[in-house]
Amino acid sequence: MKKFMNSVGTLLHESLAGFAHCHRDIVALDSDFRFVRRVQKKPGKVALISGGGSGHEPLHAGFVGYGMLDAACPGQVFTSPTPDQIVAAAESVDAGAGVLLIVKNYAGDVMNFSLAAEMLPRAQTVLIDDDVAVERSTDGIGRRGVAGTMVVEKVLGAAAERGDSLAALKELGTRVNSATRSMGVALTSCSVPAAGKPTFDLGDDEMEMGVGIHGEPGRRRVSPVMSANAIAAEMVSAIIEDLHPRPGQEALLLVNGFGGTPSLELYLMYDAARRQLEQHGLRIARSLTGSYVTSLDMAGCSVTATLLDDEISTLWDAPVHTAAMRLGM
Amino acid sequence: MKKFMNSVGTLLHESLAGFAHCHRDIVALDSDFRFVRRVQKKPGKVALISGGGSGHEPLHAGFVGYGMLDAACPGQVFTSPTPDQIVAAAESVDAGAGVLLIVKNYAGDVMNFSLAAEMLPRAQTVLIDDDVAVERSTDGIGRRGVAGTMVVEKVLGAAAERGDSLAALKELGTRVNSATRSMGVALTSCSVPAAGKPTFDLGDDEMEMGVGIHGEPGRRRVSPVMSANAIAAEMVSAIIEDLHPRPGQEALLLVNGFGGTPSLELYLMYDAARRQLEQHGLRIARSLTGSYVTSLDMAGCSVTATLLDDEISTLWDAPVHTAAMRLGM
Numbered sequence: 245m246k247k248f249m250n251s252v253g254t255l256l257h258e259s260l261a262g263f264a265h266c267h268r269d270i271v272a273l274d275s276d277f278r279f280v281r282r283v284q285k286k287p288g289k290v291a292l293i294s295g296g297g298s299g300h301e302p303l304h305a306g307f308v309g310y311g312m313l314d315a316a317c318p319g320q321v322f323t324s325p326t327p328d329q330i331v332a333a334a335e336s337v338d339a340g341a342g343v344l345l346i347v348k349n350y351a352g353d354v355m356n357f358s359l360a361a362e363m364l365p366r367a368q369t370v371l372i373d374d375d376v377a378v379e380r381s382t383d384g385i386g387r388r389g390v391a392g393t394m395v396v397e398k399v400l401g402a403a404a405e406r407g408d409s410l411a412a413l414k415e416l417g418t419r420v421n422s423a424t425r426s427m428g429v430a431l432t433s434c435s436v437p438a439a440g441k442p443t444f445d446l447g448d449d450e451m452e453m454g455v456g457i458h459g460e461p462g463r464r465r466v467s468p469v470m471s472a473n474a475i476a477a478e479m480v481s482a483i484i485e486d487l488h489p490r491p492g493q494e495a496l497l498l499v500n501g502f503g504g505t506p507s508l509e510l511y512l513m514y515d516a517a518r519r520q521l522e523q524h525g526l527r528i529a530r531s532l533t534g535s536y537v538t539s540l541d542m543a544g545c546s547v548t549a550t551l552l553d554d555e556i557s558t559l560w561d562a563p564v565h566t567a568a569m570r571l572g573m
Numbered sequence: 574m575k576k577f578m579n580s581v582g583t584l585l586h587e588s589l590a591g592f593a594h595c596h597r598d599i600v601a602l603d604s605d606f607r608f609v610r611r612v613q614k615k616p617g618k619v620a621l622i623s624g625g626g627s628g629h630e631p632l633h634a635g636f637v638g639y640g641m642l643d644a645a646c647p648g649q650v651f652t653s654p655t656p657d658q659i660v661a662a663a664e665s666v667d668a669g670a671g672v673l674l675i676v677k678n679y680a681g682d683v684m685n686f687s688l689a690a691e692m693l694p695r696a697q698t699v700l701i702d703d704d705v706a707v708e709r710s711t712d713g714i715g716r717r718g719v720a721g722t723m724v725v726e727k728v729l730g731a732a733a734e735r736g737d738s739l740a741a742l743k744e745l746g747t748r749v750n751s752a753t754r755s756m757g758v759a760l761t762s763c764s765v766p767a768a769g770k771p772t773f774d775l776g777d778d779e780m781e782m783g784v785g786i787h788g789e790p791g792r793r794r795v796s797p798v799m800s801a802n803a804i805a806a807e808m809v810s811a812i813i814e815d816l817h818p819r820p821g822q823e824a825l826l827l828v829n830g831f832g833g834t835p836s837l838e839l840y841l842m843y844d845a846a847r848r849q850l851e852q853h854g855l856r857i858a859r860s861l862t863g864s865y866v867t868s869l870d871m872a873g874c875s876v877t878a879t880l881l882d883d884e885i886s887t888l889w890d891a892p893v894h895t896a897a898m899r900l901g902m
Contacts (some may be wrong), residue, residue, distance in 0.1 A: 246760040246780070248789040248801045248838040250845075258801075259837050262844030301836040360759050431575040451575070472587075478637045499777065506832035506867050507630040509577040515591030516579075531595040535864075538835050541872065543578065570899045 245436040247541070254337035256298050256320060265307060267567040272415030278325075279333035281315040290413055291315070291537040292339040294397060294496040295330065296353050297322040299436070300457060303394060303537045304518060306568030310403035313346075313566075314339075321436055321540070322458050328358035332342050334367065342366035342410035346397055346417065349373040350381065370417030372396055374426045374548065376486045377454030377462045377567045390457050391537040391548045392424035392502040394449045395560075398569065402562035403561075424524075425487050427479040428462070428546035430455035431469065433506060434539045450458045450514045453478060457502070457546075476516035479547045484524045489551055494529035496550040496560060497521060501535035504543035510534065516548045532559055536568060574764040576870070581766045584636045585627050585649060592634060596896040598639045599770045607654075608662035608691065610644040610688060619742055620644070620666040620731045623675040623726060624659065625682050626651040628765070629786060635897030642675075642731035642895075643668075643884075650765055650869070651787050653681035656686040659689035660899040669694035671739035675726055677718030678702040679710065679797065691821050694795055699746030701725055703877065706783030706791045719786050720829040720866040721753035724889075727898065731891035750883060754815050757791070757806040757875035759784035759799065761833060763868045782807060786831070786868045786875075802839075805845035808876045813853045815842045818880055823858035826850060826887060828866035832873035836840045839863065846876045865897060 251254045258276050264273035264280065269391055271280050288436070294304040295317030304316035315333040317325035334343045341366055347357045349371050361367040374392030379446065381388045399420050400413055430452040433442035443459035446452060451469045454462025463482075470478075489495065500513040501507070514533045523527060537546070550556070563572035578584045586606050593602035593609065600609050608624070624646030625634040633645035644662040663672045672693055676686045678700050690696040703721030706836035728749045729742055737745065759781040762771035765865045772788035776779060780798045783791025792811075799807075818824065828843040830836070843862045850857060858881055866875070879885065892901035 246777070246798050246872065248804065248834065250800045250802050250841075255837075255841060259841040260843050261839035262842070262847070262862070265847060265857075266840065266843050266862045294817075299835075299837060301840070306836070383725050390644050415873065431577075448575070469575050471579045473579050503835035504833045504870065504872070505577065505837060506628075506864070506870050507635070508584075508628060508867075508869065511591035511595065512588040513577050513591070515587050515880050518591070518594060527592075533591070533595045535835070538837075540837065541833065543575065543833070543870065550687075559654070 245440050247437055249331040249437060253436055258319065260318060270565065270567060272323045274332065275320045278329040279315045279317045279336065280308050281333065281337050282308055285337060285339050288341050289339050290341045291339055291343045292346060292400055292404055293330065293333050293343055295325045296348050297324060298427060299455050299540045300538050302568030304355045306396060307397050307566050309566035311405055311562060311564035312391065312397055312569065321415050321438065323353045324356045327359040330357060331363050334364050336376060344410060345369045347371055348393055349386060350388065351385050352385040354385060366410065368414040369398065370414055370421065374421060374424045377426045377427050382460050389454050391498060392421065392426045393494040394536050395424055395548065395550050396420045396496060397561045398564065399556055401564065402559035420550065423551040424548060425483040426546050426548040427482050427561065428455050428544060429453050429475055430502065430542055430544035431478065432543040434459050455544060457537060459539060472512055472516045476483035476513060476520045476547065480517055480520035480524065483547065483549050485546050487549065489526055493526055494552040495521060495526045496530040496552055498532045500537050500546045500548060502542040502544040503535055503538035504541045505545055510545055513545050521549060530557065536542050546566050574769050576766060580666045581609060584766055585647065585898045589647060599894065599896055601704065603661065603672060607658040608644045608646045608665065609637050610666050611637055614666060614668050617670055618668050619739050620660050620668055620672045620730055621733055622666065622672055625655045625677050626653060629867050629870045631897035634727050636723060636895050638895035640734055640891060640893030641726055642897065647775045650767065656685050658687040659686060660692050663693050673739060673742050674698045675729065676700050677722055678715060679717065680712040680714050683714060685851065694853055695739065697743040699725065699743055699750065701750050703715050703750060703753045705754045705811045706756050711789050717785050718756060718843065719755045720827055720875045722806060723865050724753055724825065724827060724877065724879050725749045726859050727893065728885055728888045730893065731888035745848065749879065752879060752880040754812040755875050755877040756811050757784050757833065757873060758782050758804055758808065759873035761872040763788050763871035765869065784873060786866060788868060788871065801841055801845045805842060805849045805876065807848035809846055809853065812876065812878050816880060818855055820854040822855055823881040824855045825859035825881055826857045827877040829862045829877060830876045831871040831873040832864055832867035833870045834874055839874055842874050850878060859886065
């Protein structure tokens, strides 16, 4: 395992310090490294908070800023943030209209965000579980939350800016999550710095179809590696079987890299996934390609489709100003 | 070598097709895949054209759009575009004020862009050679052009939008290139699809200090891998020795990933490089971290510093709307 770092113990804080300095016009880092928050607070707006284990950057800190999150709580690598991190973030960014917690469906995240929610006066939760690869995650609480999280965060962020209430945002978030499905594939494992070795073994001619964003097992191990078209066909079929779109319905297509895959390959996968989705009768009306919800240095990618309606499209197009996503300002 | 592809022969065109569809509001792809151009032409503006071998995405096509390039010519992977590609691009985007060719200093690029320039009525060239690692590239024509290319493209793009003449742009580009220095380091090799294997051998405990963006040898092979701080110190020292900044001078710091390195590590390297540059008396007034000038799937990064003055800072801050860089619109 080769990584740019000084020591395993300081890696996360050094990276956060670099992130906060690089984007100091947008974010501020809590002095105890508990959260990253927006520089500017907007009175009367519902505060959106997300977080989770580190190693998925730019998720979540890269989405803090106007039109998306108010704060993000980074746990240690692939480890949930603690309840006190979440409470501290909420106390820092609550602007009088309550706090919405956007939580990926993993046992640790669900537990710690729930504990935090109990300690907060006005908190609601939206749970993200967009991964169609497996019905039951290795931690036993159902479908995993993966790249669709950023779609929910973008749409809710725009809705919060326009003044939606806490209850309305919870309902909208639940609706966007239900309209969103993802599936991923790994060509290599990731390596957690503290472990010092690959999370799982994958042969030189193997791939893991349906992999999770922490390297969890997917649907099947495949050898040799399939063509891009065949990979896209399998991922899109799994998504479509679950989404039940209407013929001709508009969709957002997100092709997301896992950290070790360059954009040359991601755009090729975008092309393959787009053709597959169109063959299934969808119309790709919004698109995004890039490494947004990563798994450290894993080579691989995921395909996410969100069924659009006028409201979701409008909110997706609304201005956003974060480190990792910028539109219209 | 595992990559998302259908065949080596179709990889580039499929990726370009995906890119063009994903960003169809910004770019259009020539029907013969010779160039990517801006959707909107601005009469009377000098047209900026760059290009080079593919495999460095988002450079250059990702920088086509308002405030940056008018067209980009993608060669095959790590292979210069042909003169006819460049001429076709120029004929497509020339808006009556001439064409400026932004060329990285490699033998093939220099030759083919020169041949194209001879065939064009009003063309000037800016040559980029920001890599301080080696004085003489393996192809024998001097310093290599690397990540600093995107800084020059951003600054020139803004100057072209405000109406600068061809002569003024050539002078400005030459000045920004002279104020810009870079150095890179590789933790792994890249793998060219047509070769099917790593470009160079690098042991599990080795790194290549001063690597080129095609995997060219750098200054030295190092084992074991150095700490992030030590890597940043060596790269920044090499840059500073060459730049001769004034004490307290403002600089732009770009920490660029080579394609296989996740942003968690890039921001850590940003933090390390920033501290080093500040110790050398520079003030980091502008910052950028991300994988902008890549080397296929290489794990590694480069540090680029550009000395700023009021004009360069203003042009850096000007609005830009491209696939890979967006600011203020």
